Amino acid sequence: MPSQRRVRALLYIALAGFITLLFFTSRARHAQEPDPRSIQDFYHKTKSAMEGSRIGGGSRRGQAVVGTQKVEFDEDDAIVAKAMQERLKKAEQMAKSNANAKAPNKPDDPEAVVGVGSSAHGQNHIGKGDAIETEEHHAVLEELRSILKKSPIIIFSKSYCPYSKKAKSLLLGDYQIDPAPYVVELDQHPLGPGIQAELGDRTGRKTVPNILVGGISIGGSDDIAKLDQEKTLIENIMSLAGKRLTVTKPSKST
Numbered sequence: 001m002p003s004q005r006r007v008r009a010l011l012y013i014a015l016a017g018f019i020t021l022l023f024f025t026s027r028a029r030h031a032q033e034p035d036p037r038s039i040q041d042f043y044h045k046t047k048s049a050m051e052g053s054r055i056g057g058g059s060r061r062g063q064a065v066v067g068t069q070k071v072e073f074d075e076d077d078a079i080v081a082k083a084m085q086e087r088l089k090k091a092e093q094m095a096k097s098n099a100n101a102k103a104p105n106k107p108d109d110p111e112a113v114v115g116v117g118s119s120a121h122g123q124n125h126i127g128k129g130d131a132i133e134t135e136e137h138h139a140v141l142e143e144l145r146s147i148l149k150k151s152p153i154i155i156f157s158k159s160y161c162p163y164s165k166k167a168k169s170l171l172l173g174d175y176q177i178d179p180a181p182y183v184v185e186l187d188q189h190p191l192g193p194g195i196q197a198e199l200g201d202r203t204g205r206k207t208v209p210n211i212l213v214g215g216i217s218i219g220g221s222d223d224i225a226k227l228d229q230e231k232t233l234i235e236n237i238m239s240l241a242g243k244r245l246t247v248t249k250p251s252k253s254t
Contacts, residue, residue, distance in 0.1 A: 140194035147195075148215055152241040153181035156199060156210040159188060163221040164209040170224060171211070175233075176248045181211075214240040 147154060155171065157164035171181050186192035186208060200206035203217035211218050218224065218236060227233035234247045 136191075136194060137198075140191050140198050143191050144195055144198060147182065147184055148212070150182035151179050152214055152244045153177060153237065154212045155181050155183045156196070156208055156212070157183055157185055158208050159185045161208055167209040167211060167221040167224060170221075170228060174228070174249060176246075176250060177237075178246050213237050214242070214244075216240055 153171070155164075155168060157168060168183060171177065172183075184195070186196050189195065196206070196208070199210055199217075203210060203212075205217055205220065207220065209220050211220065211224060213236075218227075218240070224233060227236055234249065237245075237247050
């Protein structure tokens with residue numbers, strides 16, 4: 001009967017031989033070149049499954065022709081192919097995102113773009129409509145300059161306004177002014193709304209009548225009526241117009 005020491009030595013030898021066999025078997029598998037036919041078959045089956053899933057619907061089995069070779073595929077291959085397709089799409093999207101993040105001249109998102117440049121949602125520049133508005137405003141300014149040269153006193157009025165009629169009656173009827181005040185009926189003027197808006201911005205008075213002396217507004221109907229009652233209207237007019245005009249108020253005959 002063999003001794004325990006001999007049995008233990010035999011076990012060690014057997015274990016070492018088994019480990020050596022595993023080591024060489026593993027190296028042989030790694031050294032073996034992959035079978036190109038297996039890779040090619042997998043590629044054809046994957047491609048066929050992807051095409052079959054789009055054409056054949058939900059059938060469990062089908063056939064696809066690659067060149068002259070028929071390749072069979074089943075539902076499992078279609079699932080694998082679909083999963084690979086989704087992974088490829090995710091990888092492509094991630095690569096694009098990383099490339100855009102690293103790009104030094106990344107264009108602005110048109111949605112984030114707010115009117116700069118030539119993005120699809122428009123630009124913050126003077127367009128056709130803005131050009132028309134600019135030309136109209138320019139015409140208003142030119143017309144206003146021309147009106148102010150007509151006389152030292154300008155009455156901006158509207159033909160239907162009772163307050164305008166009252167102011168015109170006071171200045172043109174009760175007073176003798178030379179040269180006579182120039183009256184602009186804004187409701188009959190082609191640029192009336194624009195002129196009134198410009199006067200509102202310049203004088204702070206957006207209603208009519210608006211009476212200007214030497215280019216400065218002295219108010220409306222109630223304002224000049226109050227000055228007339230206080231007998232200071234002529235004084236106010238002359239202080240603004242100077243020697244460019246004469247103003248008198250004839251006494252009313254009884």
